[in-house]
Amino acid sequence: MGQPVREYLLTLCVTVAVTYLLTGPVRKFAIAAGAMPEIRARDVHREPTPRLGGIAMFGGLCAGLLVASHLSSLKHVFETSNEPRALLSGAGLIWLLGVLDDKWGVDALVKLGGQMIAAGVMVLQGLTILWLPVPGVGTVALTPMQGTLLTVALVVITINAVNFVDGLDGLASGMVCLAAAAFFLYAYRLWYGHNVEAAAPATLFAAILMGMCLGFLPHNMHPARIFMGDSGSMLIGLVLAAGAISITGQVDPDLLGSFTGSEKATVQATVPIYIPLLLPLTIIAVPVADLLLAIVRRTWNGQSPFAADRGHLHHRLLEIGHSHSRAVLIMYFWSALIAFGTVAYSVNSAGGVLLLIVALSAVGLVLLLMPRFRPRAPRWAEHLVPPRYRRRKTAVAPASGEERPEGPEGSEKPGEALDEDREPVPAGLHGATAVGDRSRFRHVRDISGRR
Numbered sequence: 001m002g003q004p005v006r007e008y009l010l011t012l013c014v015t016v017a018v019t020y021l022l023t024g025p026v027r028k029f030a031i032a033a034g035a036m037p038e039i040r041a042r043d044v045h046r047e048p049t050p051r052l053g054g055i056a057m058f059g060g061l062c063a064g065l066l067v068a069s070h071l072s073s074l075k076h077v078f079e080t081s082n083e084p085r086a087l088l089s090g091a092g093l094i095w096l097l098g099v100l101d102d103k104w105g106v107d108a109l110v111k112l113g114g115q116m117i118a119a120g121v122m123v124l125q126g127l128t129i130l131w132l133p134v135p136g137v138g139t140v141a142l143t144p145m146q147g148t149l150l151t152v153a154l155v156v157i158t159i160n161a162v163n164f165v166d167g168l169d170g171l172a173s174g175m176v177c178l179a180a181a182a183f184f185l186y187a188y189r190l191w192y193g194h195n196v197e198a199a200a201p202a203t204l205f206a207a208i209l210m211g212m213c214l215g216f217l218p219h220n221m222h223p224a225r226i227f228m229g230d231s232g233s234m235l236i237g238l239v240l241a242a243g244a245i246s247i248t249g250q251v252d253p254d255l256l257g258s259f260t261g262s263e264k265a266t267v268q269a270t271v272p273i274y275i276p277l278l279l280p281l282t283i284i285a286v287p288v289a290d291l292l293l294a295i296v297r298r299t300w301n302g303q304s305p306f307a308a309d310r311g312h313l314h315h316r317l318l319e320i321g322h323s324h325s326r327a328v329l330i331m332y333f334w335s336a337l338i339a340f341g342t343v344a345y346s347v348n349s350a351g352g353v354l355l356l357i358v359a360l361s362a363v364g365l366v367l368l369l370m371p372r373f374r375p376r377a378p379r380w381a382e383h384l385v386p387p388r389y390r391r392r393k394t395a396v397a398p399a400s401g402e403e404r405p406e407g408p409e410g411s412e413k414p415g416e417a418l419d420e421d422r423e424p425v426p427a428g429l430h431g432a433t434a435v436g437d438r439s440r441f442r443h444v445r446d447i448s449g450r451r
Contacts, residue, residue, distance in 0.1 A: 033103065166232075317330060341356075
């Protein structure tokens with residue numbers, strides 16, 4: 001078992017290295033090609049940032065598949081299955097569509113059609129759902145038409161879920177990386193733990209997907225130097241969907257009956273993650289929830305479901321007071337909790353796992369609502385907590401003799417307001433006249449000769 005682990009680790013490292021090293025040149029190319037759209041009303045970044053990061057991620061995908069095809073324990077995946085070639089074909093189409101959208105913009109319906117075509121290409125090459133393990137019924141064989149429709153729907157939903165959540169620096173790549181890590185653990189357990197050869201392609205897809213995200217993440221963390229764009233978000237969404245389809249729609253539940261006693265017991269034991277429609281939705285539950293809420297919200301307001309707005313979950317985290325970095329970390333936490341919690345429950349459905357998931361969910365809710373509640377520390381402990389949790393100090397105004405606060409809430413010094421992730425701003429420089437006041441303040445500093 002040690003040999004496959006080393007080969008997966010080598011494939012992961014090569015994918016990370018290629019993606020990371022390609023991102024710098026791709027950034028220069030994106031700037032030269034003018035793939036730097038103007039800042040839109042719904043954007044949270046302040047400066048135009050190049051896109052086309054998906055070019056580097058696609059390079060990492062190709063490098064990972066190439067290396068794996070020459071490794072002794074992984075090359076049989078390419079010899080016995082056509083799924084790696086099916087993945088590369090669909091990924092190439094969706095990547096080209098994303099590059100066109102990042103540079104010139106593509107209509108939403110055209111993108112939807114392209115996503116369906118990419119999914120159809122994978123189906124034609126054998127990457128499709130063949131049967132559904134239904135609890136209490138057993139294995140239900142699907143007709144070619146049913147399998148095709150279900151596969152296309154699953155791919156389109158996953159692609160758009162990842163695309164919708166790509167709104168903050170490092171958010172989509174980090175969340176998909178966590179989902180791929182959880183997915184790898186489950187697929188590897190099926191392959192080497194229960195000797196299910198049909199799980200081998202999905203295990204490889206998950207390892208390569210982790211490498212693509214990890215290699216791009218250092219360039220995409222706040223403040224991002226480059227965005228993955230639709231060429232990257234749709235690409236990693238398709239790879240994640242391909243892995244889910246491979247392991248759930250291709251693995252025969254009869255092969256698992258040997259360690260559960262019967263086919264029906266096998267289906268019931270693995271129901272938390274084994275139904276194809278449920279598996280990818282639990283692995284990327286947060287992006288899918290954001291997708292569904294966006295569709296309901298826009299339809300309710302009389303807008304197109306594809307119309308962009310600032311109502312996504314990450315936008316709401318910023319509105320209630322979280323900083324950019326904290327909002328991303330909170331989304332990471334919930335994604336990891338749902339993905340790894342689902343995998344843990346599939347391995348051991350004991351009550352202890354559920355209690356741990358509930359406890360961590362409570363911690364997540366506290367972190368989520370933290371800006372709503374700002375408890376004040378006692379006087380003796382104020383130097384131990386951030387400024388926002390300190391009590392206001394009062395001072396006597398020289399003219400009226402009335403008591404007034406020395407500075408805005410959370411200020412470290414009288415007359416200064418400390419805004420998170422920003423330098424201290426002198427009092428009176430906030431509001432509509434901030435620009436003019438700042439210019440006068442800078443002029444005074446220049447005259448006095450002090451910097």
